[in-house]
Amino acid sequence: MRLLLIVLVATAAWAAEPLELERGRAVYRDACEACHGREGDGKGPGAANLTPRPRNFVTGSFKFRSTATGDRPLLRDIVRTVTSGIRGTWMPAFGPILPASDLRAVSAYVLAFGPKEDPPDQLVGELQPLADTPALRDRGKALYETLQCGQCHGPEGRGDGPAAATAVDDQGQSAAPLDFTIGLYKAGSSPEDVYRTFVTGLDGTPMPSYGDSLPKEEDRWALVHYVRSLSRSPGIFRWLFAPRTSWE
Template identity: 35%
Template sequence: MVNQLAKGWARTGLALVLLGAAAGGCAREDWKPEVLADTSRSAEHVSLTRGREAYKTYCVGCHGVDGDGNGPAARFLDPPPRDLRTGIIKYAAVEAGQLPHDSDLVRAIRNGLHGTAMSAWQFLPDRTVSATIAYIKTFAGDAYADDEPHVEIVASLDPWSDGDKTEAIAEGKSIYHVLARCNNCHPSYVTRQQLYDLSKKHSGVGISSFRDNMYDAVSTDTEWGYKVLPPDFLTSTLRTGTDPNSLYRVIVSGVGGTAMPTWLGALSEEQLWAMVHYVDSLISLKGTPEATRTHEQLTNQPEFRVPVEDTDGDTEASEGDRQ
């Protein structure tokens, strides 16, 4: 247990030392006092007490006594620990703005968030995890008590499931760059000429004006007051894993509290899965010479000129949205 705990903290070294200081110090005053004082030892009292102890042992060093994400280790961390007081988390299988289901919180705690200080707490017994979840919900005041039941987004059956994914990837590439404009925030992965051709084929209008630095991600605001950089799929570590179902979940649900929107209902299941396969095809190039080649091809591409047939008295090309 001690070993596993040490492993859980390994990525944060310093945080372990700081945790002692925080846990020994002030206690949270306003924590469901009526449940704490309950001498009949109700199920809720037992669970919340267990949850509070676990939180003080494992989580407080980063997430803070009040769950405000301001534990003593927080100032060393980028991205910073989640402020748990609004109840909104980033990676929940819900539509934008909705509170997570318990299953989302379990997944965040059990799997951690790759590439951040939030490690995978796999050794904690199930009842400790559910007690900790009951406890962290108290940081959000009555938000959970008033919460309406809402839909949990689950991966549908992949309509492209058999073998060769070439067609799905081609479709996904076009949706990514033209229809859904994922590249408004994430990088583009095609040349300007290819983007022009894709959009011309897709909508009859060739995109011919492009955003600055279109091969870099655009830093965007979050509701927690700091900025995040959307991932570049050829190089970044994805927070929630890269198996197709995880990609489906995060693409369709969006990322809570950030600019990454929900795509539920905006695209058909076939289109959503096509995009999963396209993003997956980029991720699988990560760290390979092919990724370097793609990057070089994009940076050294020839200068783009709007094809002649679209320039003569034809304003279509210049109407293309900025990419």
């Protein structure tokens, strides 16, 4: 009896994956293939004129990862992107329209287009942000200069550094370094999101990974708070309720 139970449980666990991929394929056909292509090569019928182009999933190179540069992302990285979308691009946010089980299934299906390797190590796990203080921002400003983020992002973070004009991605399309003063981040603007971006880098773009050059947690959060402090866009509440000031 006990043996039978073990066999049954083992079979159920084995069957779960193909079932999830089946479901993932169905969701993919409905919601993704018009842009990303039936074969996941980024060449769907709706992809031709989009900048940046929809990702080619076959190469296994992804921008938004919690894994080291060059590694494929974890399932949860894909789920995060598919849920929130990529701001300022044609990649929609599916969180509001798909149930959690479908978000997961379609993300597993996306990963299955890529190389079949062992799951990579997670480089950035659960984060505990250090509080934003003026001292930490000053330190972040100094690091921004030492690490020469301004070469691409500009000395004041306006996305106008000397290397910005010639920056291209792995598809040969222009890849503009973010203008931090606008404050609209593709991968989300929370301190955790910004931390993940420069620690792991954005593969396929000129944005490098700074994990090795910034081993200290304190330095990483210093840079996060400095970069986020450059945002000049007034939030909607400030716009509605603040006394009228010079940004009008």
